[in-house]
Amino acid sequence: MLTRRIIPCLDVKDGRVVKGVQFQNLRDCGDPATLAALYEKEGGDEIAFLDVTASLEERKTMLHVVERAADQLFIPLTVGGGIRTKDDMRNALNAGADKVALNSMAVNDPEIISECAEDFGRQCVVVAIDAKRDGDSWYVHTYGGTRSTKLDAVEWAKTVVDKGAGEILLTSMDADGMKTGYDIPLTRKIADEVDVPVIASGGCGSVEHIHEVFEQTAASAALAASIFHFRKYTVGEVKEYLRDRGIHVR
């Protein structure tokens, strides 16, 4: 039976892991390669690196970080943030990423999703959706949450799957960094509407939140950052908690 996945997420800036609240007020949390290796040892199912800077120079730093981390990692590594062209995606894969998350680039030119799926295989194309609630709907935001669009997040999720996305990384901007739990209605809605795996992201502050998102939605993975970086729990402790409550994990 396929297990639910726990994905420690490392926001990377200037070659260091940082953690912010609602995409702001960044704190230093350590070396990306060291943390990634530690999380694999603890039982992390995958690792995600999100480049939270945008400049060209910093993106080169990011590729070195990916290379260094991939060199000692034997679980899948997803890299996202600042991927602007197909060449950026190729460079990330060549540096050692197994999957690449596209966000603003996919919104600007949805056909690029199909092209990337064709060239690199659907299983390595992740589309990251940053969604923010407005009334009864959620809308897609781009460029690290700084620009709003008129795209309905649920419709956009269906579109990206039609275009060839192999997985959706769904971040609730309302919940991000708040540690009050994942956005259950948003995650449930999108996980029910698409056939590809959905990674729930944003809002995790405790192991109960991970249990809640797996129990109440069809999300296939839960992404979390601060609970691991600040050593509130090890990945192993989270898995033990879930296993004891009947959630199938590795």
Added chain:
Amino acid sequence: MSLNVTLADYGVGNLHSISKALENCGAKVTVVEDMSLLLDAQYIVLPGVGAFSRTMERLLPYSEEIRDMLLSGTPCLGICIGAHILYQGSDEGTAPGLGFIEGRVAKLHTHQVPEMGWNSIEGDDPIFEGIANRYFYFAHTYIGRPEENVMVGTTHYHETFASLVRKANTYGSQFHPEKSSDSGLRFISNFVRFAEGCQ
């Protein structure tokens, strides 16, 4: 003397993890872009990156010779797409496969694809020796459906499928051992020991 493994580079995707994993197990890895060099290989690894037809395009001129090598006992490990090309053909593409294993590659019997994540394998082939945790990493939409008795590992995802096949000295794995942490590294190490034993 270390084992000389020839790793096929079809020109897409990264081969870091599989190279590193093989090297960690004491093998010497030669990456070849020219597929004719596979014909000189002592041991072959067909990695799990890319799509069926594009991979076969490169291999097609040598497919009969490669098939004969595998039939005559050259040890080989095919991973994911590298296992798919061992079959006669695939619904994923129009090119014929190597035809080393009877049967074809077809879509999983579910809309919920790709299967992505860690799933368990049942089987008692010696290659599983010393692997306590039987969860391995899968990322696939298609699966090989053998029409001969080669299945040595099974996995369940909406259906029970052949996650590991073995014929002559060739193993074909649907999972990615190079992405399966300690269990996967032990699997690769067991393959290297097995290949050494075939000399």
